[in-house]
Amino acid sequence: MLRDPLVPVAAGVGVFGLTFGGLARTVGFSPVEAIVMSVLVFAGSAQFAVVAALRVGGSEWTAIVAGVALNLRLLPLASVGATGFRTRGWRRVSASYAVTDESIALSGGRDGRINGRRLVIAGLALAAVWTLGTAVGSLGSSMLGEPERFGLDVAFPAGFVALLAPRLRSDPGSRRVAFAGGVLALVSTPMLPAGLPLVLAVLAVVLAPRRQDDREIAAP
């Protein structure tokens, strides 16, 4: 069980939550407010964007727009996640809560298909550590100081490299899509508001060139 990639990812999310809790205090969120936000929103990068917008003097609405812009990618992500859901109605609607970058990345099988049960388990486990991290961070923020000093800002892209590496090693199609996604995100960064470059990166899925050696997944 300890070799399950969910364990290190959850540890990373917990540290991220710790940082968020600390930063949220600096712009005036009380510990209760920060914790409620982490439970209800459960989208780390959007919550960071909210804090960042408030920090530079943005209004409540600027902060909300910054967070929503980052969360736009949840639309395609949830759509992908839903391909693994077998339930209908309210159960299906509530399962959408489990959709995050990490839970989607963790629940893709070897054939690339999403395992819905694993998605929900991973999502709920990550929500729990995210909230716990927020609670500890906001209550003990005075001890933490600036997260950049400890290099915590690179912990996330480094973690994503680790998640990406096995796909790049085994599949040339993934290499092309990843390259195109990275380039699209970078080129659009100076032009689009924060968050939208990530939406554009998803377009790499349809824009990247196809080749014969792409792993084809049997149609259902």
Added chain:
Amino acid sequence: MNAWLVIAGLAAATAALRVAGIAFHAERALGTRIAYVAPAVLAGLVATGTLAENGSLTVDERIPAMVVAAVGAHRRWPFLAIVASAAATAALLRLAL
């Protein structure tokens, strides 16, 4: 700052995006390409997390830190070793520069 306004606004919009997403049939639109959504998103997160800062591209201590992470991933280090070595590289460089 009205904290509850921010929390309620962001929470409602986020839930709406997630629910709207599951109502949309990605499989019908993307077919087998759906398996490539995860690498595309991950690569976008890696690229922006390494080079983007407040809406522009910057070169800073994150690049050598991410080189360390890439070497670690290439050599199949465990996840935590990759993350910790990248964070330590950035922290040490910031201390030194």
